Amino acid sequence: MSCRMDRLLFLILAQLLTTATCGTDPDSESEESDEGDMPDHWTYKDQDWSKGYKLCKENSQSPINIDTSKTTFNNKLPLIIPEGYNIPETEQLELSNNGHTVKLSLPDSMSISHGFTQKYLANQLHFHWGSATSSGSEHTVDGVQYAAEMHVVHFAAKYGNLIEAAQKADGLAVLGVLFQVGAQDNKNYNPIFDKLQDIAAEDANVYIPGFDISTLLPDQLYRYFRYDGSLTTPPCFQTVTWTVFNETVQISQAQLDKLETSLKAAHGTLDSNFRHVQPLNRRTVFASFSPLPTSRRIVPNIDSNAPSEATKSVDDDFTLGDMLAALFGILFGCTALAFVIYVIRQRKRQRSSTERGQKVIYKPAATMEA
Ligand SMILES: *[C@@H]1O[C@H](CO)[C@@H](O)[C@H](O)[C@H]1NC(C)=O
Numbered sequence: 001m002s003c004r005m006d007r008l009l010f011l012i013l014a015q016l017l018t019t020a021t022c023g024t025d026p027d028s029e030s031e032e033s034d035e036g037d038m039p040d041h042w043t044y045k046d047q048d049w050s051k052g053y054k055l056c057k058e059n060s061q062s063p064i065n066i067d068t069s070k071t072t073f074n075n076k077l078p079l080i081i082p083e084g085y086n087i088p089e090t091e092q093l094e095l096s097n098n099g100h101t102v103k104l105s106l107p108d109s110m111s112i113s114h115g116f117t118q119k120y121l122a123n124q125l126h127f128h129w130g131s132a133t134s135s136g137s138e139h140t141v142d143g144v145q146y147a148a149e150m151h152v153v154h155f156a157a158k159y160g161n162l163i164e165a166a167q168k169a170d171g172l173a174v175l176g177v178l179f180q181v182g183a184q185d186n187k188n189y190n191p192i193f194d195k196l197q198d199i200a201a202e203d204a205n206v207y208i209p210g211f212d213i214s215t216l217l218p219d220q221l222y223r224y225f226r227y228d229g230s231l232t233t234p235p236c237f238q239t240v241t242w243t244v245f246n247e248t249v250q251i252s253q254a255q256l257d258k259l260e261t262s263l264k265a266a267h268g269t270l271d272s273n274f275r276h277v278q279p280l281n282r283r284t285v286f287a288s289f290s291p292l293p294t295s296r297r298i299v300p301n302i303d304s305n306a307p308s309e310a311t312k313s314v315d316d317d318f319t320l321g322d323m324l325a326a327l328f329g330i331l332f333g334c335t336a337l338a339f340v341i342y343v344i345r346q347r348k349r350q351r352s353s354t355e356r357g358q359k360v361i362y363k364p365a366a367t368m369e370a
């Protein structure tokens, strides 16, 4: 009886461990599904996950579309400094196909704290991708979905481990990197991409020698978006401090093809493993950098899948308020200036007309209508 309870508790914890990482999953624990206790048969095809995991329909879900015209510049968001990311070759890192993604396990000697309010230790990184015919990033920027996306998952050091941290409001920090296709192979990714064919089968794993994980990140670690969100897989815990870098990383088409076609899952090729964007609701997306002074461009949504859900947020109100205030300020300034000029001219005219008789032709100040 209590033995059964213990077993259930263990299964729940085991599930948390594999899923609390925004790209891993409970399905891969096939022993677990055999128990029949868990509603854990979620897929990317049917993303109505809230039936089994009710958090998945809460208000602070990830991923989101980042509308750059609505982000709030925050000058207290400094450069992200990856620490201990250069893993010695003597250390072996597990690379595995868990049926939902390719996952590289990372040692907790890797950490980030600069750019955060506390220290976070690394646990794993994984990828989301599309297919030959569609892009596959999870976050979109101004409605644009990028080729693929990498997530480097960290947990708050103070909670000791991922399972514990995953359910705490400030428990997780994930770095998101968006990929674009470029002309060159990105050699920094070879340690991972060269091994994909060896983990084609679901649950397969290999070990690869340590390398410098920071080379997988973009160069400009001071340009990023920051918001509070969730795991992008069930159980969708809303405990992730998201950092999505503004600079993309380039990989070649051949590398992207490898990512999209190498892995197999239960139902064939493991592809299109991205969650659709979720409503922003009343959240603010912060930017660590001030936007280029191109003012507010009106850019149509290029991607018809793109959500226009970045509806009414607190941020919107501020922006609109600010704009109105500025507009009225300028109007008032112009009117006051015009009035002063008008008064001065009137005085001059009066003076000159009294001095030189009736030669004055009155003309309303045409500049005001122009
Ligand atoms: C980077 O930021 C600029 C300026 O806000 C924006 O136009 C661009 O779409 C962003 N790109 C990404 C991938 O975030």
Ligand SMILES: [Zn+2]
Pocket (backbone or CB within 6 Å): 021, 022, 023, 126, 127, 128, 151, 232
């Ligand atoms: Zn992920």
